[in-house]
Amino acid sequence: MVSQIPKQTCPRPFLKWAGGKSRLISQYLPHLPKNYQSYYEPFLGGGALFFYLQPNKSVLTDINSELITTYCCVRDRVEDLIALLQEHKSKHNRDYYYSVRGKTVNNDLEQAARFIYLNKTCYNGLYRVNSQGKFNVPLGKYKNPNICPEDLLRSASLALSSSDIKQADFTAVLNFATSSEDFVFFDPPYYPISSTSYFTSYSQYSFGEKDHERLRNTCAELAIRGVKVVVCNSDCEFIKELYQEIGFKIHFIEAARSINSNTKKRGMIKELLITSY
Incomplete structure (x- = not known):
């Protein structure tokens, strides 16, 4: 049996998460x-x-299916995901946030980018949905939210590379x-x-x-x-x-x-x- 010793240069969570450890x-x-x-x-x-x-x-x-989709995209398609997040970053403002929050996307990659964008810009990184399963957290008060943490996403992708991820x-x-x-x-x-x-x-x-x-x-x-x-x-x-x-x-x-x-x-x-x- 191999002793599990934390590596010295460990990645950090790429999502803000209420109750994170x-x-x-x-x-x-x-x-x-x-x-x-x-x-x-x-x-x-x-x-x-x-x-x-x-x-x-x-x-x-x-x-949470959207969360799992996001992790899978970070693991498997991180560069494509970063490109979409850069696009969100360039358009971010109050109206854009609520426009994105109100949309439903079916493509996994777009869904993951939407999930991370909302997570980085919503109030306290809180994930909350209503009875219809729709995300309903208001916009947070951030001057310069870190919408696309490229290095963090890449290190997370590497850490997740051998993980089995499923809903x-x-x-x-x-x-x-x-x-x-x-x-x-x-x-x-x-x-x-x-x-x-x-x-x-x-x-x-x-x-x-x-x-x-x-x-x-x-x-x-x-x-x-x-x-x-x-x-x-x-x-x-x-x-x-x-x-x-x-x-x-x-x-x-x-x-x-x-x-x-x-x-x-x-x-x-x-x-x-x-x-x-």
Whole structure:
């Protein structure tokens, strides 16, 4: 078994992502498995941990089809994607943003460019859709948004080159992870701890208590197989009880709350890092 040691020159996420884990990785490291062969991330999002670890073998999935299309285009057609983003960059203004937001595109490459453009220019990099599945985040207040980070996209493309990327519900990981040589990292939409929590609006399908219970059951099955499982979530009794029932360990992480309409409610909060070992 090969020890997975993070490379010194690691790429960073190319998307801004609400709840992204880049700033928390240093706190995660003491609790992550030291040795594994295959890495699985069923709620891909911004992929911060994947880009930090750069595992040799990975399966990256998410239920968000536009996100997965974007990752595939970054992996397979990064130069074509950069050309389209440069075009978006040259036209960017308020009217153009809302014009692009209101359009539907069917071509994968154009869809990926649209996704990244909106991500870089919308409010706080938030991904939120309405009940019809349409992106509805307003324009952010940026003087010079980094719409086309060419070097970042190229380094991400290289890191993703050997990854299997597909759209799937998180339970699909049960089809892949089967042994102690597998490591699964779950970063689900967090269980809301207040009425202003955003994370249940990730897609047109809400992620409620029954889904968190399905996730717990999936984790329990993986643990029975010997798979190394790590889950992050909000610090609340409901989540703690779910995982304590199956013997998982609870660790507390200090995280910065960066998304709240009331700036006085931003600051440090506790989150949970939950492990099967």
